[in-house]
Amino acid sequence: MRLAALQQKNGLILHDADSLSDASASHQLSSPTHPLSTALFEADYWQSRGLVVGEAPGRGSSLFLQARDHEQWVLRPYQRGGLIAKVSKQRYVWLGAERTRAFREVRLTAALYEQGLPVPRPVACCVTRFGLTYEAALLTVRIPGARALASLLSAGEADEALLTRVGAMIKRFHQAGLDHVDLNARNILVDRQGEPWLIDLDRCRLRSAGQWQERNLARLERSLVKFDASQAMTAIRQGYRVI
Structure with missing residues (x-):
């Protein structure tokens, strides 16, 4: 993965050079037809081309995009919640x-x-x-067929084996030092093979071991x-x- 920065007018784009160069086989994001620009991060760009294939729940209104023939992306705008959003x-x-x-x-991701x-x-x-x-x-690759743990719990489809894997996954991240400040059942996805993933690392950081690990688990429990x-x-x- 090669992160590269591009400055365009008042827009700063930090991107994976490999992902965007590979996209030339389909939508040619680095070509004159689909240039790497701030427009790629606007819903209108994708909607006008009929490439919006879904929307995720939540205040951010993330969109699912058909970025390539066999790959979808998630477009997530950064939006505030709570009183400050007013x-x-x-x-x-x-x-x-x-x-x-x-x-x-x-x-961090x-x-x-x-x-x-x-x-992702x-x-x-x-x-x-x-x-x-x-x-x-933010643009990330969508995990094919993934569902939120919250959805599986509500549908009664989260068995003990899956939940045990979720716990093991969280421990792996903690061992890597990730303090996930918003660890909840919506930010844990489960793919088609039943493997859990962690998403939404906004405001998260890497830290030495400490009480924050238990705070992460307590936040998940509340959710x-x-x-x-x-x-x-x-x-x-x-x-x-x-x-």
């Missing part, structure tokens, strides 16, 4: 490119991906500056309560201890 839903304070949420998430950990392959992110503020969006699945935490913790 003031500004999409704008963040500009403190430099490397301190933007998008650049931090892409670099790429580092974990390179270690073989189950995170990052494709690119875009930061558009507006003086003292900025907006951002399970919302799906009437608090009992699932027993198997998750069992898998967490085994590895």
Whole structure:
């Protein structure tokens, strides 16, 4: 994976050069037909070409895109939640490119991906500056056929074996030092083979071992309560201890 930066007018794009160059076989994202530009991070670009194939639940309104013949991407805009969203839903304070949420998430995701950990392959992110503020969006490869753990729990399709694998996965990330500040049942996906993945690394970071690991698990447990699945935490913790 080769991360490269591109500056275009007021837009800064940090991208995986390999992913975008390979795309020339289908949509030719690096060609004059589909140039690498800020437009790739706007819903209108993909909708006008009939390439939006779905939408994920959640406040960010992530879109699923048919980026290649056999590969889909996820376009996720960075959006605020809570009371601060009433003031500004999409704008963040500009403190430099490397301190933007998008650049931090892409670099972190790429580092974990390179270690073989189950995170989606990052494709690119875009930061558009507006003086003292900025907006951002992220493109990642969609995990084929994946469903959120929350959905599986609600449907009664998460058995003990799966939950044990979820716990083992979380432990792997903790051993790598990942503090996932929003570990919840929606940010854990399960692919067609029943293997769990971790998504949405916004505001996450790498740290030395500490009490944050238990805080991650406690946050996950609170999210399970919302799906009437608090009992699932027993198997998750069992898998967490085994590895």
